[in-house]
Amino acid sequence: MNTDYRGKRPFKAKGVLQSFYYAFEGIKHTIMTERNMRIHMLISILVIGTGFILKITALEWLFILIAVGGVISLELINTALERLVDLATNDYHPLAKQAKDVAAGAVMVYALLSIIIGLIIFLPKLIG
Numbered sequence: 001m002n003t004d005y006r007g008k009r010p011f012k013a014k015g016v017l018q019s020f021y022y023a024f025e026g027i028k029h030t031i032m033t034e035r036n037m038r039i040h041m042l043i044s045i046l047v048i049g050t051g052f053i054l055k056i057t058a059l060e061w062l063f064i065l066i067a068v069g070g071v072i073s074l075e076l077i078n079t080a081l082e083r084l085v086d087l088a089t090n091d092y093h094p095l096a097k098q099a100k101d102v103a104a105g106a107v108m109v110y111a112l113l114s115i116i117i118g119l120i121i122f123l124p125k126l127i128g
């Protein structure tokens, strides 16, 4: 049995820089093709701008950055999963639907959590 995993990766990145390049390609592709990603990016820019205007503390920045980065990372994984499902089938399949819906659910849970984090941090400063 062939156990050399590396031999099965003909498109492997040649170095760290090339790995970064491919990662940026993935991010660029997601921004260009997924409307939700563009919405996440826009909201992230607004939230970070508001953070500067309201001069939030270092601890508050940590929560905001974890929230913003988490949503964007999850959207990237969601997009990767959508592509894998589409690679597996173009036909209607209940498992394809479940895979995509569950991945979308993961993004939604984290996005809702991020909204709550944003409200907890910004609301008192805006109405106080």
Ligand SMILES: Nc1ncnc2c1ncn2[C@@H]1O[C@H](COP(=O)(O)OP(=O)(O)OP(=O)(O)O)[C@@H](O)[C@H]1O
Pocket: 034, 036, 078, 082, 089, 090, 091, 092, 093, 094, 096, 097, 100, 101, 103, 104
């Ligand atoms: N091959 C399939 N078989 C069954 N249902 C599918 C299939 N492909 C997509 N769906 C259903 O259609 C929905 C939308 O699929 P699509 O690939 O357009 O994702 P999307 O709209 O880009 O999702 P998201 O909003 O999470 O980015 C899925 O959540 C799923 O319910």
